[in-house]
Every structure is written in C-alpha cells, then in structure tokens.
Amino acid sequence: MATESPASPDSPDSLDAAERRTWRRPTAFRNRYTKWAVYGAVLALVVWSVASLWITPGRFISGLGYGYELIDSMLPPETGSENIARLVDRMIETIAMAMIATVAGIAISLPVALGAAGNLSPRPTYYLSRGIISVSRAIDGLIVAIVAVIALGFGPLAGIFAISFKTIGFFSKLFAEDLEDIDMGGVEAIEATGASRFQRLVYGVVPQVVPRFAGLAVYRWDINIRSSTIVGIVGAGGLGVLLQRSYSRYEYDYVASILIAIIAVVLVAEIVSAVVRRRVQ
Amino acid sequence: MLETENLGKTYPTGDEALRDVSVTIGGREVVAMIGPSGAGKSTFVRCINRLVEPTTGSVRLDGRELTGLGEDGLRNARRDIGMVFQEYNLVERLTVMENVLSGRLGYVSNWAALRRNFPPEDIERAYELLDLVGLGDMENKRVDELSGGQRQRVGIARAVVQEPKIVLADEPTSSLDPETSRDVMELLTDIAAERDVPVVINIHEVDLAEQYADRILGLHGGELVFDGPAADLTDESKGVIYRGEEPPESPAADPDRPSNGTAGEGTPEITGNRSNAGNGRLPAED
Amino acid sequence: MTGAPPDWSRFDARERLFRVGSVVIAAAVVVGSWEWLDMSLRYVGSAPLQVGDLLGRMYPPDWAYLPNAVGPLAETIQIAVVGTIGAVLMATPVAYISAENTTPNKATYALGKLIVTVSRSVHTIVWALLFVVMFGPGALAGTVATAVRSIGFLAKLLGEEIEEIDFGQVEGVRATGASPFKLLVYGIVPQIKPALVGISVYRWDINVRAATILGFVGAGGIGVQLFQAIDSFAWRTVSALLVAILAVVLVSEGISAYARKKVR
Numbered sequence: 001m002a003t004e005s006p007a008s009p010d011s012p013d014s015l016d017a018a019e020r021r022t023w024r025r026p027t028a029f030r031n032r033y034t035k036w037a038v039y040g041a042v043l044a045l046v047v048w049s050v051a052s053l054w055i056t057p058g059r060f061i062s063g064l065g066y067g068y069e070l071i072d073s074m075l076p077p078e079t080g081s082e083n084i085a086r087l088v089d090r091m092i093e094t095i096a097m098a099m100i101a102t103v104a105g106i107a108i109s110l111p112v113a114l115g116a117a118g119n120l121s122p123r124p125t126y127y128l129s130r131g132i133i134s135v136s137r138a139i140d141g142l143i144v145a146i147v148a149v150i151a152l153g154f155g156p157l158a159g160i161f162a163i164s165f166k167t168i169g170f171f172s173k174l175f176a177e178d179l180e181d182i183d184m185g186g187v188e189a190i191e192a193t194g195a196s197r198f199q200r201l202v203y204g205v206v207p208q209v210v211p212r213f214a215g216l217a218v219y220r221w222d223i224n225i226r227s228s229t230i231v232g233i234v235g236a237g238g239l240g241v242l243l244q245r246s247y248s249r250y251e252y253d254y255v256a257s258i259l260i261a262i263i264a265v266v267l268v269a270e271i272v273s274a275v276v277r278r279r280v281q
Numbered sequence: 282m283l284e285t286e287n288l289g290k291t292y293p294t295g296d297e298a299l300r301d302v303s304v305t306i307g308g309r310e311v312v313a314m315i316g317p318s319g320a321g322k323s324t325f326v327r328c329i330n331r332l333v334e335p336t337t338g339s340v341r342l343d344g345r346e347l348t349g350l351g352e353d354g355l356r357n358a359r360r361d362i363g364m365v366f367q368e369y370n371l372v373e374r375l376t377v378m379e380n381v382l383s384g385r386l387g388y389v390s391n392w393a394a395l396r397r398n399f400p401p402e403d404i405e406r407a408y409e410l411l412d413l414v415g416l417g418d419m420e421n422k423r424v425d426e427l428s429g430g431q432r433q434r435v436g437i438a439r440a441v442v443q444e445p446k447i448v449l450a451d452e453p454t455s456s457l458d459p460e461t462s463r464d465v466m467e468l469l470t471d472i473a474a475e476r477d478v479p480v481v482i483n484i485h486e487v488d489l490a491e492q493y494a495d496r497i498l499g500l501h502g503g504e505l506v507f508d509g510p511a512a513d514l515t516d517e518s519k520g521v522i523y524r525g526e527e528p529p530e531s532p533a534a535d536p537d538r539p540s541n542g543t544a545g546e547g548t549p550e551i552t553g554n555r556s557n558a559g560n561g562r563l564p565a566e567d
Numbered sequence: 568m569t570g571a572p573p574d575w576s577r578f579d580a581r582e583r584l585f586r587v588g589s590v591v592i593a594a595a596v597v598v599g600s601w602e603w604l605d606m607s608l609r610y611v612g613s614a615p616l617q618v619g620d621l622l623g624r625m626y627p628p629d630w631a632y633l634p635n636a637v638g639p640l641a642e643t644i645q646i647a648v649v650g651t652i653g654a655v656l657m658a659t660p661v662a663y664i665s666a667e668n669t670t671p672n673k674a675t676y677a678l679g680k681l682i683v684t685v686s687r688s689v690h691t692i693v694w695a696l697l698f699v700v701m702f703g704p705g706a707l708a709g710t711v712a713t714a715v716r717s718i719g720f721l722a723k724l725l726g727e728e729i730e731e732i733d734f735g736q737v738e739g740v741r742a743t744g745a746s747p748f749k750l751l752v753y754g755i756v757p758q759i760k761p762a763l764v765g766i767s768v769y770r771w772d773i774n775v776r777a778a779t780i781l782g783f784v785g786a787g788g789i790g791v792q793l794f795q796a797i798d799s800f801a802w803r804t805v806s807a808l809l810v811a812i813l814a815v816v817l818v819s820e821g822i823s824a825y826a827r828k829k830v831r
C-alpha cells in the first residue's frame with residue numbers, strides 16, 4: 001500500500017480491481033498443504049481399514065438375519081429358580097471381588113501415587129512410578145486376568161488380582177494429580193515447625209486431599225464393579241463365569257438373564273457412586 | 282420504512298410484554314427506545330424480525346407485511362433487517378471474517394456456505410466494513426479472542442453487511458464501558474447517515490439516547506408512552522416513562538384513548554399511539 | 568477450607584454421622600466379602616510368588632516372533648478406527664435426542680438415555696460375544712462390538728456438550744435470515760466441533776486398548792495371537808506381544824493427546 005501512488009486520495013471508496021481483497025478461511029493446520037496431507041492420510045487409513053477388515057454390505061445384512069434369530073432365542077430370558085439362585089450367588093461374588101480389589105488396589109496405589117507426584121518425590125521414584133502407571137493403564141484388564149488365571153488358578157483371586165492391578169494405574173495417576181495440586185504453603189509451614197517427613201505428610205498433605213481421595217475411591221469402586229462383572233469370561237470369578245458357560249452351551253435365554261443382571265449391578269453401582277461422590281465433594 | 286400497527290405480545294406465561302404499539306420509522310433516523318427494565322423494549326425489536334412471535338398487530342417493512350410470512354418468506358425478510366445484540370451473539374469459535382460474512386448467509390447456497398465460499402463482492406464489502414468499524418486487520422482473529430467493544434463492532438459489521446433496510450440494536454452498549462459505549466453509539470449513528478438506513482436502538486442510558494438519537498420512543502409497561510424528538514424529552518416525560526406518572530394536563534396517557542387522537546401541535550407527544558410521529562424527523566443535513 | 572467455622576469440630580453432627588457410617592458400612596462389606604469368598608491369607612500371600620514365577624518364565628521376550636504380530640496389530644488399530652467412526656456416526660443422533668434442549672419429546676429423551684445406558688453397561692467383550700454369533704468369528708464382529716460399545720460413551724459426552732450450547736450465538740445467525748442448514752453449519756457445529764473431535768479421538772485411543780482383547784472371543788485383532796500363545800504356554804512370545812501392545816497403546820495415546828491439545 002505504501003508504495004502505491006496516491007492516484008485517488010480523495011475517493012478512498014472507489015476501489016479498482018487490483019485493490020480487491022480476497023479472503024480464505026484460515027486453516028487450523030500449519031498451512032493448506034499440511035491440512036490436505038492430514039485429511040488425505042486419515043482418509044487413506046479409513047479406506048485401507050475398511051478394505052482389509054473386509055467389511056461388506058453383504059456380510060452386514062446376513063449378520064442382521066442371525067441377529068434376529070439370536071434375539072429370538074434370548075426371549076424370554078431364563079427365570080428358573082435354580083438358575084436365578086446361581087445368578088444371585090455370582091452377583092454377590094462379583095460385588096465381593098470388586099470390594100476387595102478396590103481396597104487392595106488403592107492400598108498399593110498410595111505409595112505409587114506419592115511417588116508419581118512431581119512435587120513430593122525425587123526424580124528416580126517419579127519415573128519408576130510413572131512407568132508403573134503407564135503399564136497398568138496400557139494393558140487391558142482381561143489380558144491381566146488371563147495371566148492371573150494361569151498363575152493363580154480359576155476363581156475370584158485371579159479376578160481380584162487383575163482388577164487391583166488395573167486400579168493401580170487409574171488411581172495413582174489421578175490421585176498423583178491431586179497431590180500435585182495441593183497448596184505447598186501449608187506443607188512448608190509444617191516443615192518449618194521441624195516436623196519429620198512422615199509428620200509433614202500426615203499434617204500437611206493428608207487433610208488437603210481426603211475429600212478427593214474419597215471421591216476417587218468411590219469412582220474407582222464403580223469402575224471395578226463393571227470389570228468384576230466380566231473378568232469371569234476368562235475364568236476369574238463373578239457373573240462373567242456364568243455368562244461364558246451359558247454362552248458356550250448356547251443357552252441364550254440364560255445369557256439374556258445374566259446380561260440383565262450385569263446391567264442392573266452396573267447401574268446400581270453407578271447411582272451409589274454418584275450419590276456418595278456428591279456428598280463428599 | 283418500518284411500520285408497526287397495534288403490535289402486541291403476550292408471552293405464554295401470561296406476561297403482556299407489549300400492547301398496541303404503533304410507530305413508523307423511516308428515512309435515516311436514529312431512534313432510541315428507552316424504558317425501565319421489563320418495559321418490553323427487547324420484545325418490541327424481537328417482534329419486528331420475529332425472533333419473538335407477536336400475538337397481535339402487524340409489522341410492515343417497505344410495505345411488505347412480515348407477520349404471517351411463512352418460513353421462506355420470513356428468512357427473506359430477515360435478510361433486510363440487521364440486528365445487533367446486547368451479548369453480541371457472535372459465533373465465538375469462528376473468525377471475525379466468518380462472523381461478518383454470516384450476514385450474507387441468506388444470499389449464498391448451502392454448499393458455498395459450508396465452504397465459506399462467498400462472492401468477492403461480499404468479501405470486499407466485509408473488508409470495507411471491518412475498516413469502518415476499526416477492525417481493519419483482525420479478520421482472521423477468532424471472536425473469543427476479542428474484547429467486548431471489538432465484539433460489538435463485529436456484531437455491527439455483521440448487521441450492516443446484510444445491506445439491511447433497517448438496523449435494530451438491542452442494548453448494544455449494556456455490556457460495555459462508558460467510553461466504548463460512546464464509540465458504538467457514534468458508529469451506529471454514522472451508519473444511519475452513511476448507509477441511509479434507520480437505526481432503532483434500545484438503550485438504558487438516557488443521556489446517550491438524548492445525545493445521539495434524533496427521536497425517542499418511551500415504553501412503560503409494554504405501552505408506548507412517549508414519541509418525539511430527543512430535544513423534547515423533558516423531566517416530566519422521563520417521569521412518565523420510568524415511573525409511570527400521569528402526564529400533567531395531557532389526555533395522551535389515557536390508554537383507552539382512540540388511536541386516531543389528535544396530538545399537540547408540534548410538541549412532543551406523550552401518547553400511546555401515533556403512527557407517523559417520526560416523519561419529518563430526518564437529520565438537518567438531509 | 569478457608570471459610571472454616573471457628574469451632575473445633577470440622578463437620579456438624581449429621582455430616583459426621585454420615586461419614587463415620589459410610590466408612591463403617593464399607594469396612595463391614597469388605598470384611599464380609601473376604602469371608603464370602605473364602606479367602607485365606609496364606610492363599611493370597613502366595614499369589615505374588617506365583618505371579619513372579621510366571622513373569623520369570625516370560626523373560627527374555629521372544630523378539631523374533633514380533634514380525635508375525637505386525638499384521639494383527641495393524642488390524643487392532645483398524646478395528647479401533649472403523650469402530651470409532653461408526654460409533655460417531657451412530658452416536659450423533661443419539662446425542663441429539665438425549666440432550667435435554669434438543670430432544671423432540673419425552674419418549675425420545677428416554678430412548679436416548681436407554682441406548683446410552685445399555686451401550687455403556689455392557690463390556691466390549693460381551694458385545695463381541697454377541698456379534699460373533701451374528702457375524703461369525705473375525706474382525707467384523709469386533710468392529711461392530713467396538714462401535715456399539717462406544718455409542719453410549721460418545722453420545723453421553725456429546726449430549727452434555729449440546730446441552731451447553733449458547734443459543735444466543737445461534738440466534739445471532741438466525742437473525743440474518745439463515746436457513747436451518749446454515750444455522751447448523753454456522754451456529755451449532757462451531758460450538759460442538761472441538762468437543763466432537765476431542766471426544767472421538769479420545770474414544771479411538773480407548774478403543775485401541777479395548778481391541779487388543781477382542782481376539783479372546785474370536786473377534787479379531789492381536790488378541791487372537793496372544794491367546795494362542797497363552798494357550799500353548801509360549802510365555803516368551805506372550806511377553807514380546809505384551810511389549811508390542813504396550814508400544815502401540817502408548818503411541819496411540821500420544822497421538823490422541825496431541826490431537827486433543829491442538830483442537831479447540
């Protein structure tokens with residue numbers, strides 16, 4: 001603009017074609033080429049995936065036919081008293097497993113969380129704890145359950161082991177974040193009184209994080225109930241055992257009853273957890 | 282030219298927010314509408330473009346009846362009415378330019394709208410307006426990065442880029458500081474003069490209204506109780522508007538007065554209805 | 568914490584009763600659970616040893632097996648990609664009817680909530696069991712299971728996002744005379760787009776993890792190999808596969824975190 005000769009300084013409104021400004025929507029990517037490259041890559045990934053997963057309309061439609069048969073054989077759900085008794089038995093086992101796994105998992109999580117709180121722990125401990133958390137979070141609970149079943153035999157102990165293991169990653173990560181958020185001023189004030197490391201923890205840190213701790217514990221308990229309903233599929237106790245057994249015997253009406261039981265347990269746990277968390281926060 | 286006739290609105294809750302409002306607004310006049318909170322100012326301007334559906338009366342813009350228009354007709358009519366909001370009502374996550382261009386949405390195809398592919402004239406016009414409102418090089422900033430005053434300028438640009446036949450502004454200054462409020466008022470009056478459109482401004486600050494408006498409408502309890510030149514807004518009429526006082530020796534405040542009643546000769550009217558009170562109130566430089 | 572009452576007890580009597588009560592109940596349930604499961608300390612105490620023993624047999628990992636795992640790992644990611652996309656497509660209308668401010672009526676609202684609840688309460692592996700019956704063993708069943716399982720999660724979070732929409736912004740566009748389609752594109756989509764992208768990418772990352780186990784019920788992915796290795800006690804292969812899974816999961820977690828940070 002500066003180099004332009006002042007051809008019509010008194011009529012700034014009359015713009016000639018050369019002065020016409022254009023506008024294109026700015027892209028969120030570095031530039032337009034990056035944008036198209038990213039879109040292209042994503043599209044290619046999707047096309048490749050659909051092709052190699054061999055997803056075709058034909059398979060889909062024939063599957064829907066079998067789906068109808070499946071639902072037909074699930075209805076009405078099994079309600080024989082003997083089967084219901086077994087169901088209730090496994091339901092209690094499911095809840096019991098979740099309870100113990102929550103307590104055990106959280107007990108182990110505490111030192112890990114402390115170690116993973118950047119403001120409270122030395123570097124080597126920090127990295128070790130973060131490593132434990134990553135591994136625990138990355139490996140699916142059912143894989144852990146299978147390994148546990150092989151090491152410890154069929155039954156609830158394997159389930160408890162697997163669920164506790166998954167609890168460590170989740171609980172330590174979130175609780176470490178809470179620990180990192182605490183007000184260090186309070187801790188330093190206690191330190192200034194000449195308190196030991198342990199005392200500092202009890203008087204400076206604990207009171208600040210108790211409500212969050214309780215909330216997280218209840219939240220994880222809720223998740224553990226969910227896991228507890230299915231680890232039995234690989235033999236680790238609870239409702240899943242029953243599900244796996246009736247499934248492999250084609251007793252689909254009983255499968256339906258078990259699924260309803262699972263949904264009920266999960267829903268009740270979710271409601272309890274929501275209510276309690278609202279009270280503690 | 283905007284004409285409303287016996288415009289009324291009763292909300293489903295039973296609140297009668299507007300009753301029998303008849304005004305004519307035309308030329309390039311700046312009309313300020315004042316009145317206490319809850320008087321029905323917002324309801325009035327929203328009834329004009331039917332963001333609120335009026336329950337009685339009619340609205341005509343350049344002779345075209347807006348009440349009773351179907352979906353398509355209403356959309357076409359809205360293209361001719363620019364609206365500026367108290368809370369800006371801009372799309373926060375879009376850029377300034379996209380917000381301004383959204384004023385042209387009524388004129389482009391769906392596909393073009395999706396691709397932000399507006400005609401060059403629209404883009405040129407948007408740039409001109411951004412220059413006018415003082416946001417010359419901010420076209421690619423996101424609105425959520427702007428200050429309140431800047432947002433309101435974008436809002437004004439969006440309304441004006443529509444090339445509307447009238448601009449409605451519902452408390453455009455209420456979220457702004459006094460200094461910025463003045464700038465915005467100046468901008469709106471400039472636009473009325475330069476673009477040759479009437480501007481209706483709902484406003485709480487009476488001093489701003491008196492300073493910038495050519496004509497003032499006063500609402501009280503949903504009724505039009507004052508309509509006259511800004512210079513004629515007396516303390517008495519303010520009492521009528523804001524406290525609902527009976528106007529001294531004026532029959533006009535009587536709500537049962539027939540709508541074709543005669544007005545005082547040349548004096549401001551304190552009245553519920555006079556449909557052409559605004560005529561001849563064009564600025565002196567016209 | 569700052570506005571603490573001046574007296575010494577931190578909570579009033581009812582609040583304290585609730586707290587003490589819930590701790591006592593929780594403790595009682597835990598003890599009861601221990602009894603019910605017939606657990607003994609000796610039995611539990613030996614668990615770490617046995618697990619340690621198994622871990623010992625896993626070392627060193629059989630890296631030479633890994634080239635065989637590339638295909639199944641790719642399939643795992645593909646299942647997550649297609650499953651997530653399918654889920655997003657199905658979850659969008661569900662979110663629309665399960666958000667209080669957009670749902671057409673009470674019945675649709677209830678339907679939306681029902682879909683969300685059922686989808687979320689049933690684990691991927693259980694969905695996979697059912698879809699294997701429908702589609703036969705293979706990745707298709709796993710993909711559909713992943714999608715169906717994700718609908719609830721996506722619809723719930725997206726629905727919450729829709730409930731937070733600022734209708735002022737929509738009204739601003741409406742006042743210009745825009746058609747419903749343009750309202751959607753200019754008034755609504757910009758408001759939910761970051762959440763939609765963020766939630767979807769996040770779910771994709773969860774789905775990569777979930778897809779590693781689909782193979783246990785024959786629904787495709789790396790789980791097929793893993794299960795075979797476990798079945799034949801090839802523990803060093805198992806550990807190599809676990810490390811590979813760990814790597815893939817961590818990388819997808821990184822991609823997901825990066826993408827979510829970029830979108831706003």
Ligand SMILES: Nc1ncnc2c1ncn2[C@@H]1O[C@H](COP(=O)(O)OP(=O)(O)OP(=O)(O)O)[C@@H](O)[C@H]1O
Nearest residue numbers: 292293294296298317318319320321322323324325
């Ligand atoms: N959506 C609505 N539903 C029911 N009643 C409403 C609605 N909007 C406004 N009202 C009522 O209509 C009357 C006029 O409201 P309106 O918003 O038009 O007033 P206003 O003059 O703009 O007030 P303010 O200066 O506070 O913005 C009030 O009594 C209000 O309670």
Ligand SMILES: [Mg+2]
Nearest residue numbers: 322323324452
């Ligand atoms: Mg208002």
